[in-house]
Amino acid sequence: MATTQNRTAEEAALIVRDTEPFKEPAKTMKYNFFEYQWDGQTWRETFGYSRWNIHPLVFLSLRIALAVWMTAVIPLSIGSWVGGLDIKYYPTKLSFWSLWLEVFYLWLGVASTSLAIWSRHDSKLIHGFVQLTLALQKIMLPMSFGVMFLGWAFIFHTGPQILLQFFNDRSQVHGWNFIVMVFDLCINRQPLPLKQVSWSVVGLGAYVVWSYVYPEMLGGTYENGRSPYVYPPLNWRHEFDTALMLSFQFTFIMAPLLYTACSGAAFVLDLVASRNMKNAACLSQKTSQCRPAENV
Numbered sequence: 001m002a003t004t005q006n007r008t009a010e011e012a013a014l015i016v017r018d019t020e021p022f023k024e025p026a027k028t029m030k031y032n033f034f035e036y037q038w039d040g041q042t043w044r045e046t047f048g049y050s051r052w053n054i055h056p057l058v059f060l061s062l063r064i065a066l067a068v069w070m071t072a073v074i075p076l077s078i079g080s081w082v083g084g085l086d087i088k089y090y091p092t093k094l095s096f097w098s099l100w101l102e103v104f105y106l107w108l109g110v111a112s113t114s115l116a117i118w119s120r121h122d123s124k125l126i127h128g129f130v131q132l133t134l135a136l137q138k139i140m141l142p143m144s145f146g147v148m149f150l151g152w153a154f155i156f157h158t159g160p161q162i163l164l165q166f167f168n169d170r171s172q173v174h175g176w177n178f179i180v181m182v183f184d185l186c187i188n189r190q191p192l193p194l195k196q197v198s199w200s201v202v203g204l205g206a207y208v209v210w211s212y213v214y215p216e217m218l219g220g221t222y223e224n225g226r227s228p229y230v231y232p233p234l235n236w237r238h239e240f241d242t243a244l245m246l247s248f249q250f251t252f253i254m255a256p257l258l259y260t261a262c263s264g265a266a267f268v269l270d271l272v273a274s275r276n277m278k279n280a281a282c283l284s285q286k287t288s289q290c291r292p293a294e295n296v
Helices: 002-019 043-048 056-082 087-092 094-118 124-155 159-164 169-187 194-216 240-285
Strands: none
Touching: 043 094, 043 124, 056 087, 056 094, 056 169, 087 094, 094 124, 094 169, 094 194, 124 159, 124 169, 124 194, 124 240, 159 169, 169 240, 194 240
């Protein structure tokens, strides 16, 4: 009889555990400076919590809001493009590569956080899924910055003033895209270790290769239907040295530097968040170790 009651209680506990959000409190762990992450942090702790003291469901809601926001930009950008240009040139542009990859990353972040909150199963598939999410963040931070900077400096020549045109697709694709990635960085606990800086060159590096293959091997042209390049500064056929130098600067200098800056920002945010967590624990527990020493 007792065994049956115990089994029933265990089954009830499993049902509650699998239907309620993940409520295990975030651990306070030693920070690994070189790795830029918490020692012993599992994928559930990485994706299931914000680095700030907010409820996991609030954190998930913020990630969903960012994903929905940037997803809504896709039809806006397509509509703007087909208003005056042939749609076949749309996929050739770096700005639209960046937009679609960013949307893909943001929804992967939503899915990873959802799995961390509710799923109680581990598998190689899940681990591969969250690793892809981590890799895409490292790729998209410098890539989205590159799109923003190139738009401000070389395409529209507006600088940050373009951000004020919030409902304009140019503003969203060449400015707010990077702001969304930075905000996502500020709220999540995903590590940005310096030793993985090589990921930062993948996105821009892949586009540089495409900018050569498209006109030189596939016969592609600029949107005027004649010029053999995707962007005038990347004219590999007639200005090879200029295109090579520009590609090298953005891929192997700008991208790693931007990634390093983001790693440093994540490190500072983690230190601040860790101190806030400790202060919150002291206030809730009111332990003597947290109290300042009295003056003698």
